[in-house]
Amino acid sequence: MDSQLNGQGKINDYMPRFMGTRQERMALSRYIVEKLHGKTETPAKMAVKEVPVKIPPFDEKADEYILLAWSNFGMHCISDSEPWWMLLPPGNDISAQLIRRGETPEIVTEGVELTYKVEPGFEYPSRHVKFWDYTKDFFGKKLPPDIGVTGYGLKGKMKLAKENPVFAVDRIPIVPYSDDKTFNPYPLFTIEAIDKNSGKILARTRVVAPVSTEMGCKNCHGGKWRMEGVAGLSDETAEDILAVHDKISKTELLKMAKKGKPVLCQSCHPDPILRTKGKPGLLNISAAIHGFHANYLTEREVGACHACHPSSPDGHTQCLRGIHNEIGLECTSCHGNLEDHALSLLMAEEKAGKKSAKRLMKHLVPTRVDSTSYIKPRSPWINEPDCLNCHIDFNQPETDETFNLWTKSADQLYRLRTDDVGIMCQACHGSTHTVYPATNIYGNKRDNIQPLQYQGNPYPIGSNKNCKVCHTINMDEEMHHPNSLAMFRNLR
Numbered sequence: 001m002d003s004q005l006n007g008q009g010k011i012n013d014y015m016p017r018f019m020g021t022r023q024e025r026m027a028l029s030r031y032i033v034e035k036l037h038g039k040t041e042t043p044a045k046m047a048v049k050e051v052p053v054k055i056p057p058f059d060e061k062a063d064e065y066i067l068l069a070w071s072n073f074g075m076h077c078i079s080d081s082e083p084w085w086m087l088l089p090p091g092n093d094i095s096a097q098l099i100r101r102g103e104t105p106e107i108v109t110e111g112v113e114l115t116y117k118v119e120p121g122f123e124y125p126s127r128h129v130k131f132w133d134y135t136k137d138f139f140g141k142k143l144p145p146d147i148g149v150t151g152y153g154l155k156g157k158m159k160l161a162k163e164n165p166v167f168a169v170d171r172i173p174i175v176p177y178s179d180d181k182t183f184n185p186y187p188l189f190t191i192e193a194i195d196k197n198s199g200k201i202l203a204r205t206r207v208v209a210p211v212s213t214e215m216g217c218k219n220c221h222g223g224k225w226r227m228e229g230v231a232g233l234s235d236e237t238a239e240d241i242l243a244v245h246d247k248i249s250k251t252e253l254l255k256m257a258k259k260g261k262p263v264l265c266q267s268c269h270p271d272p273i274l275r276t277k278g279k280p281g282l283l284n285i286s287a288a289i290h291g292f293h294a295n296y297l298t299e300r301e302v303g304a305c306h307a308c309h310p311s312s313p314d315g316h317t318q319c320l321r322g323i324h325n326e327i328g329l330e331c332t333s334c335h336g337n338l339e340d341h342a343l344s345l346l347m348a349e350e351k352a353g354k355k356s357a358k359r360l361m362k363h364l365v366p367t368r369v370d371s372t373s374y375i376k377p378r379s380p381w382i383n384e385p386d387c388l389n390c391h392i393d394f395n396q397p398e399t400d401e402t403f404n405l406w407t408k409s410a411d412q413l414y415r416l417r418t419d420d421v422g423i424m425c426q427a428c429h430g431s432t433h434t435v436y437p438a439t440n441i442y443g444n445k446r447d448n449i450q451p452l453q454y455q456g457n458p459y460p461i462g463s464n465k466n467c468k469v470c471h472t473i474n475m476d477e478e479m480h481h482p483n484s485l486a487m488f489r490n491l492r
Contacts, residue, residue, distance in 0.1 A: 001029040003220055007296030010363040012248065022299055027127040048276050048316060050314035050443040051184060056204050058453050066454055066470060067107070067203035068192045068461065070094040070426045074433030075319035076212045077310060078175070080226065082130045084238035084257045086138055087265050087285075088274075090125055091171035092209040093149050097427050098167070098193045098202070105470040107165045107422055112202065113194045114167040117155040118209075121178040122187045125154070128177035132167045148173035158191075165422050176231065183231050185212040185310070185317045186442050206449050210434075212317040217241060220296070227258060230316040259459045283354055285347035286380035290454075291360035295340035298364070302438035303337040305331040322435040322448060334385035337367045340375065344404070345350040348377035368403045376408045387414050387425075394483040428461035428480075436460045463488040 005025050010167035018025055033039050055456040058066070072093040074315035079087040094116055094175035094305050099110040126132045126145035135143040147153050150171040158167040176185040186208045193202045200409060218224060221240040226232030252412055269285040270278035278284070283291065297304040310317035311331060320331060343364055350357035366372055378384075382426040392396035407413055415432050418426045430436040431449065437458035439446035448458035454469045455461070478484045 002026055003034050003296040006298060010295045011359065045439055047056045048441050051446070052187075053188070053206070053449065054445055055452050056206060060468065063203070064101055065193060065203040066099050066101060067096060067114075067191060067193050067205045067425075068427040068450055069094060069189075069205050069207040071207065071209050071431045072096075072170075072423075072426070073210070074322070074431040075185075075310065075317070076211060077212055077215055079215065079233055080129045080131075080175070080213045080234075081233040081238035081241075082134045082138075082241055083262060084235070085253065085262050085265060086134070088133070089138070089149055089171070090129060090131055090175045090211070092174055092211050093168065093170040094158070094172065094189060094191070094207060095161075095168040095422060095424065095426070096191050096193075096205075096207075097165065097168050099154055099423075099470055101470055101472055103471060103473050105235040107159055108193075109165045109167075111196050113196050114158040115156065115192050116158055116169055116189050116193065118172075118174065119190070121180055122174060123154050124179070125173050125177070127179065129175055131173075134262055134347065137262055138267075140363065148172060153367045164187055164416075164418060164424065172209060174209050176211050176213055177227060177228060178191045179229070183228055183316060183400060184442065185214070185231075185319075186210055186446050188446070195260070206395060208431075208446055208449075210319065210431075212310040212319065214315055214317045216306075216308045216312075219307055223282060231310075248397040272379065279352055281356075283349050283356055283360075283386050284345075284380060287342075287349045287357065290338065290342040291346045291357070291364075294364055295360065297338050301337055302330045302332045305335075316441075318441050320433050322430060322433055322438045324433075326433065326437075326439055332403075334402045339364050340366050340368045340403055343372055343375050344406075345380060347372070348379055351377055368401075370391040374404070376404050376406060382410050382413075384413055386412060394481050396489060416444065419484075421479055423480065432459070432470060459488045 002025060005018045005028065010016050072095055076092040077088065078090050096114055098112060098114065100108050102104040124146055132143060132145050135141065139149055143149065148171040152169050152172050154172065154174065156169070158169045161168050174187055176183055178184055188206050189209055189466050190204065190206050192204045194200065195202055212231065213227070213233065215233065217233055218237045221237050221244070223234040223236030223240065226234045239254060242257060245251055246254055256263065266274050266276040266278060266285055268279050269282050269288050270276055271285045293308070297307060306312035312318050343361060343366055346357040348363045352359065366375055369375055385402040386405060386407045389402040389405040390399060410416060414425055419425065430438060434447050436448060436451055440446045444458070445452060451458050451461060455466050465474065465485060
């Protein structure tokens, strides 16, 4: 109710804007909801239990290889509202690098085969979501059950990338629902490196492929969580979203869905991550969603992020779980408040000549800079906060604010960047939003498997002068990047 009053009269002017203070607006909201309608919020709470993780063995003296694996996306949010619409399909990515240990280690890409396999209970996602009933509507082709949009299933062979010495598999159709009827957004995969000639397993490790349906659409659109009172989009929530879209954008999406023809949001709105072109003149999906909702969620700081993303400290995902979160940084520390975040996306779209951007920007006031003119336009998934904005020359940060300091191109993104010898940053430091040491409500071993496997602690691979993980000898040269031999500061 507070969000509705907050956005009233901004995008649609048939009602006047609320003229009182934020405190007065909240008081009116409570009066309408609690006094007039007698409703109180009693959120369901499923107890989160630690799920045991077995760390694969490693013999520092005898083992010839180490296998580093990670998920490119520290959390992939998906919608399970397929009978009505779809925002993102089931899936996440896994990458891996095999290193032959020695005084001069070698990244191995030839003569080996890397395989992946999901843990028991997650092999059949088609039992838990209806995505496969509508793949032809969304992507123009009927996919076999439990096969993702790129042709991968829940087990198989990884493919060697063209641009980096990395084996990868993308869009594995993983969902956070297990056959035991529990919600677990951190399913594990076993990765093995196999000698092609002998069939011998050279190295084995495990890695999380995070995925969550804890999207907070119901907070404003009504309905309840679809799964165990903790996650998933119910039919009531999904229908209301279409009804609102139809009313504001003059579409007929709800009517189409009721006839069995749901749509993929990116079939109209361009999206770099799904590589969809969309329809000419329409905002990209990130600018459209953040730009619209920012008008209803102003002055909320990180609370606006928690309202929609699975990042709330009271939720059942808590996706921001790396060392940055542990030392007190929040979503807004890098991305800015929702107003700033939305303006940066909308300004790029306005610059591209999309007229609807100006409409969404009209009532947004930036919080991190003095005026909108100071905000640097950016494209989603390409121009993002850069690690080296804070860690200048790889040193201890002098600031924890990176808003408005974007990567200039995709190859500068943390998930695509390498060190000076070709090892991916995420291979040693962990996934985006999950950099080592990570804290996971389902058990702290879950996101720290490789550091625990190879060096017995949860810190970045090779940190604290632990060069013997790969080099087998102590090193006095900083081969990987400047300051790589410094001691890790944030010890637990």
